[in-house]
Amino acid sequence: MIVGANLMEDKIQSFRQPLVTATGILLGFILNFMSSWVKSDVPLGDVLAYVVGLCMITGITCLISVLYRVLRMNYPREQGEQYYQRTLRVFMFGVCVAFAGVFIDATLNFWAA
Template sequence: MEDKIQTFRQPLVTATGIILGFILNFASTWVKSDSHLSDFLAYVVGACILFGTTCLIVVLGRVLRMDYPRANAEAYYKRTLKLFIWGVSVAFAGVLIDMFGNFMAV
């Protein structure tokens, strides 16, 4: 049986890897720096980064999986793409909250 998601695999792996790199870089500098956010907002930012990173790692696992259900490849890829969008969006929301908090503190 042919691999129906082969053409989507490489671009999604590349995009996920690059975005994961940016998120992990942000997280490593965010943890070391003093934040002007309240404790609650700091937990929200941390949860967003954690959730986004987890979603993107799941996306990598799904897109690199060779034994996916080939009979239902379109639905499998759509779910993977939704997870990708959720992961990027939630992590981006966390970064925006931190940026807004730092901007308002100055």
């Protein structure tokens, strides 16, 4: 009976599946981008390649952190809403940073062509 009561107190349960799905899909896209990006030359130098790489690594780290946070079962239940809001902010930051890296690379390739 305690297990059922714990599930009833789980305030982020309804957000878990969509956030895990979105995070997994985005991680797949980022890793696919990285696999082709690593093989290509950066047209405007090494510094911008490091910026793009840093954006990708930061985005991946944030998204893996989101997976950990959303799948964690022993989060502070009395602060469930704040916990989810922080997780959502980390998710959005990771997506934006990764997008910035892709955008920089696309812009460099556009101007080099």
